[in-house]
Amino acid sequence: TAATLTGKDLAAAIRAETAARAAEGPRPRLAVVVATADEASLWYVRSIAKAATGAGIACDLVDLGPEAAPAHVGETLERLSGDPSVHGVLLQTPLPAGASAQELAGAIDPAKDVDGANPLSLGRLAAGLPAFAPATAAAVMALLDHHGVELAGRRAVVVGRSTVVGKPLAHLLLDRDATVTVCHSRTRDLASVTSQADVLVAAAGRAGLIGAAHVAPGAVVIDVGTNPTPDGGLTGDVDAGAVRDVAGGLSPVPGGVGPVTTALLLRHTLEAARRA
Ligand code: NAD
Numbered sequence: 465t466a467a468t469l470t471g472k473d474l475a476a477a478i479r480a481e482t483a484a485r486a487a488e489g490p491r492p493r494l495a496v497v498v499a500t501a502d503e504a505s506l507w508y509v510r511s512i513a514k515a516a517t518g519a520g521i522a523c524d525l526v527d528l529g530p531e532a533a534p535a536h537v538g539e540t541l542e543r544l545s546g547d548p549s550v551h552g553v554l555l556q557t558p559l560p561a562g563a564s565a566q567e568l569a570g571a572i573d574p575a576k577d578v579d580g581a582n583p584l585s586l587g588r589l590a591a592g593l594p595a596f597a598p599a600t601a602a603a604v605m606a607l608l609d610h611h612g613v614e615l616a617g618r619r620a621v622v623v624g625r626s627t628v629v630g631k632p633l634a635h636l637l638l639d640r641d642a643t644v645t646v647c648h649s650r651t652r653d654l655a656s657v658t659s660q661a662d663v664l665v666a667a668a669g670r671a672g673l674i675g676a677a678h679v680a681p682g683a684v685v686i687d688v689g690t691n692p693t694p695d696g697g698l699t700g701d702v703d704a705g706a707v708r709d710v711a712g713g714l715s716p717v718p719g720g721v722g723p724v725t726t727a728l729l730l731r732h733t734l735e736a737a738r739r740a
Contacts, residue, residue, distance in 0.1 A: 465708050465709060466711040466712055466714040467714075468713075468715075469611045469684070469713045469716075469720060470715070470719055470720065471607050471610075471715065471719060471720045471721055471722065471724040472723055474606060474607065474610045474724055474727075475726065475727040476723075476727075478606075478724070478728065478731055479515065479518065479727045481731075482520075482521070482730045482731045482734050483519040485738075486519060486520035486521055486734055486737075487520050490737065491520065491522055491737075492520075492521045492552070492734050492736070492737035493522040493524065493549055493552070493733075493737070494516055494521055494523045494524070494552040494554065494578065494729070494733045495523075495524045495544045495550045495552070496512060496513070496523065496524070496526065496554045496556055497526045497528065497541060497544070497553070498525060498526065498528065499527075499537055499556075499563070500557075500559065500560075501530040505556055505557070505558060508556070509525060512554075512726055512729060513525060515727070515730060516730055521733055524550070526540060526544070528540060530560060531560060532560055532563075533560075534559070534562055534563035534564075534568065537555070537560075537563060538571045541568060541571035541572050542571045544576075545572055545573035545576055546573075548740070550576065551576060551733055551737035552576055552578035552729075552733035552736050553576045553578070554581075554729065555568060555569055555572065555579075555581055565581065566583055566627060569581035569582045569583070570584070574588070574596075575740070577595075577596050578729055578732035578733050579598055579599050579729060579732070580595065580596045580598040580599070580602075580632060581598065583627075585597075586631065589632055589635050589636070590635050596732050596736075598632050599725045599726075599729045599732065600667075600688060600721065601629055601632040601633040602636070602732075603721050603722075603724035603725040603727075603728050604636075604688065604721055605633075605636050605637075606724055606728065607686060607715060607724055608684070608686065611684075611713060613684050613713070615637065615640040615641065615642045615663065616640060617641060617642075617643070618642055618643065618663060619643050619661050619663070620642040620645070620662065620663040620664075620665070621644075621645045621646075621647060621657060621661035621663070621664050621665070622637070622646045622647065622667065623647045623651075623654070623666045623668050623673070623674070623701070624646075624647075624667035624688070625647075625648040629667040629688055631646075633667070634646050642663065645657060645661075654678065655675075655677045655678045658674065658679065659680050660680065661679075661680060662683055663683065663684045663686070664678070664684070664685045664686070665686045665688060666685065666686070666687050666700065666701035666702050667689065667701070669689055669690075669691060670689065670691070671693075672699075672701070672703045673689075673702075674701055674702040674703060674707060675703045675707065676703070676706040676707055676709065676710045678707075679707050679710045679711050680710075682712040683710075683711050684711065684712055684713040685702055685707060685714045686715045687700035687701055687704075687714065687715050687717050687720060687721070688700075688701070688721050689701030689717065690717060690722065697718075698718045698722075699717060700716075700717030702717075704716070704717075
């Protein structure tokens, strides 16, 4: 049965290292812009604020409310980008109807773009230039490295092509010399592609999408999906009960990519503050 590729110990180590470096001062500051009433999103933002405080990073929640006009969101991002006391700026989704997260994130100074949301950051990442990667994509790489998963020359398959996870992750895997395939909702015969993977990353947001038939024996499977369950919990994109019998390693949900994502957001904020 598959090894459990937990992210909790790695996340704790990143938070501790970040806290130690933040304590050397000056205190890093992260601003999180929120314009939603979505409970899951607000829960996530509160968990970031709590983790930030624990790591000695100030966290301002800038709540514009679910009715905020897109222009107001953009102006707020510009103001925070120009504020020298703020080192990291995060734009939380979902946004009010009519607002495009990718258009608005263009207002975040790339030097403060700790979640790699500005299209400039993705472009720089694709070009192999220094940039903040989206924290979730960076977290997948950190989790693979932490568990000693070899990437060079191996086949990596990413399920999902979003700007926040699938696309940046494909570039990060390419930079590590993996042979990368990206699948999406229009991919035909998903299992025939994913079952070729040495390293399979599921980031589709579909509970149970990846079953035993999608996974090669011994493959490493990273589950990025966070799907709410009826009982108020979380479940991934991988049918863990079935895949565990086939895979060599599987990251759990919760307790895999998620905690590492939050820890890396804090580390990115520290790095942005150090460079400022
Ligand atoms: P998204 O909805 O923007 O993109 C989903 C992608 O999956 C799309 O590219 C789509 O083509 C693909 N897809 C959908 N159904 C598919 C199917 N049946 N077969 C193949 N591909 C399919 O979502 P996202 O923002 O990229 O997030 C993906 C998942 O990761 C969600 O569950 C989200 O909650 C989770 N997530 C987790 C973290 C974390 O820190 N753990 C962070 C961000 C997102």
